[in-house]
Amino acid sequence: MINSSAGSDDAEVAIAGARAGADVVRTLYGQRLTRVDKGDGDFATAADIQAEQAILDVIRTARPEDAVLGEEGGRHGAADAERRWLVDPLCGTLNYAVGSMLVAVNVALRGGAAAVADPFSGEVFGTDGTSAWVRQDGADAPLVPTPATQLVDVNLDPPFPGAPGFRAVDLLAHPDFSARFRPRVVSTTLALAWVAAGKRAAYVTDGGDLSGSVHFAAGIALCRAAGCVVTGIDGAPLGQAGRGLLAAADADTHGQLMSMIRGGG
Known part of the structure; x- marks a missing residue:
């Protein structure tokens, strides 16, 4: 089971919440669901809303x-x-x-424990803020990041606030990128958990300060606890002045990608 620490109880709350949300997402999968328009082409489904309620119930109780x-x-x-x-x-x-x-279900206590659930694999990635692990079928295994796959997930969803200084498509077109890595686009922050787990070498996305984002906070916490190198796409620490996110399995992968990003800018 997980290591005993001050954040262990919070980690179990995060895991329970993520599992509750994942149960809803999995149950409603494939059904014709009501959509709620959020503007600019974004929308939520009944699954989003019901899953959030299930997570809130867990947090409110605990x-x-x-x-x-x-x-x-x-x-x-x-x-x-x-x-x-x-x-x-x-x-x-x-x-x-x-x-x-x-898809992913993300639950994070800001500055502390977090969990990311994959509703369909049954994996729940968790951290107490110090160590990180994956739980499946009642067993925990530590997350061990590695660049061995050479797969880099790049977020290509608009908007593109870094353009023209940074555009993800330019990174993919960089000659050194195709020589060293293989791109993947899954359009979900589940890819961040995969970096922590060694299933991806890195994850890159444009944006502003993502450290307090509901989309990214859990994945960032996992990567940090697992020992990944996590910065903005400008190489600076994440924070209010930050730009996007680059999470890499190790320093060498991070350095290679930063060189391409800076060279392409």
């Missing part, structure tokens, strides 16, 4: 004093609460809506 920021329902709890959970109940909604199983 941590009634904590606040929650949900992708669909917004803020819950006291505005001045010291502890805030970040919940993305279905990352990869468009994938899900067209029948793809490439």
Whole structure:
């Protein structure tokens, strides 16, 4: 089982929440679901909304004093609460809506424990903020990042705030990229958990400060606890002045990708 630490109880809450959301996502998969238009081509489905409610029920029961920021329902709890959970109940909604199983359920306590569930593989990736592991069929195994696959997941979804200085398509077109890596595009932050688990060598996305994003917080926590190199696409630490995200299995992979990004800019 997981290592005993101050964050272990919070990790179990995160895992329970992610599992509850994943159960909903898996149960509703393949059904004709109501869509809620969120503007700019974005939408939620009934699965997003019901999964978030299932996660909220877990957190409210276990941590009634904590606040929650949900992708669909917004803020819950006291505005001045010291502890805030970040919940993305279905990352990869468009994938899900067209029948793809490439989705993730993300639950993170800001600055602490986190969990990412794959509803269809049954894997739940967890961290107490210090160590990171994957749980499946009741057994835990440590996450061990490695660049061995040479697969780099690149987020190509708009908008592209870094353009023209950084465009993901330019990175893919860089001659050194095709010589060293193979691109993948899964359009879900499940790919971040895969970096921590050694299934991907790296993950790259444009954007602003993603450290407090409901979409990215859980995956970032997993990668950090597993020992990955995590920065912005400008090489700077994540934070309010940050730009996007580059999570790499090791320093060499991170350095190679940063060289391409800077060269392409």
